[in-house]
Amino acid sequence: MLEVTELDIPEVKLLKPRVFADNRGYFTETYNKTRFDEKAVPLGFVQDNESYSKHKYTVRGLHYQAPPYAQDKLVRVVHGSVLDVAVDVRRGSPTYGKWVSAELSAENGTQILVPAGFLHGFITLEPDTLVVYKVTALYSAEADGNVHWFSPELGIDWGVTEDQAVLSDKDAKAPPYSEFETPFDYS
Numbered sequence: 001m002l003e004v005t006e007l008d009i010p011e012v013k014l015l016k017p018r019v020f021a022d023n024r025g026y027f028t029e030t031y032n033k034t035r036f037d038e039k040a041v042p043l044g045f046v047q048d049n050e051s052y053s054k055h056k057y058t059v060r061g062l063h064y065q066a067p068p069y070a071q072d073k074l075v076r077v078v079h080g081s082v083l084d085v086a087v088d089v090r091r092g093s094p095t096y097g098k099w100v101s102a103e104l105s106a107e108n109g110t111q112i113l114v115p116a117g118f119l120h121g122f123i124t125l126e127p128d129t130l131v132v133y134k135v136t137a138l139y140s141a142e143a144d145g146n147v148h149w150f151s152p153e154l155g156i157d158w159g160v161t162e163d164q165a166v167l168s169d170k171d172a173k174a175p176p177y178s179e180f181e182t183p184f185d186y187s
């Protein structure tokens, strides 16, 4: 069983796999290709990632990989919690420049599918947060790009002020959305 719901940008989906609880704890299939392809969208994942963030309010994002290394991402949290954010940057999309967010936690077991053509980022809501995600293209340092997470034009509600966030140097120095030229097209 896999429950799939669409967010306000319908290509961004939330997935909830069935959890089998018993006296020992639980079992769940976090990814089943047949069910995923049937209920969400057929995709070929080629890399699994894990990131650990020590502090509450660590922000990672907003990131993308330009074509031909564009990545669809299937993201979940195995310890702690995050607010996960996806921004539509597909030129010509009816929801271009719009963002959606969802809370992912170890407790709710919710996964988010962030398609290629979106900026992606998250803020940890607890210390010791472990995020794991599958992607459909291999990492490419050359194709890697970022946009400043607190760009005012985007108006993302991160639930914090800018000075509260813990960031990498790269993300702190990221160009604002006003300078971003999207490499993605809507099709």
Ligand SMILES: Cc1cn([C@H]2C[C@H](O)[C@@H](COP(=O)(O)OP(=O)(O)O[C@H]3O[C@@H](C)C(=O)[C@@H](O)[C@H]3O)O2)c(=O)[nH]c1=O
Pocket (backbone or CB within 6 Å): 049, 051, 060, 061, 063, 064, 073, 120, 121, 122, 138, 139, 168, 170
């Ligand atoms: C993302 C990535 C990074 N790296 C290396 C590059 C760098 O030296 C180190 C840390 O990379 P970063 O600072 O970019 O890691 P991080 O800020 O966690 O980047 C990630 O953020 C989230 C929000 C995403 O959506 C991911 O696609 C990815 O961009 O790991 C890889 O070797 N493979 C990868 O796939």
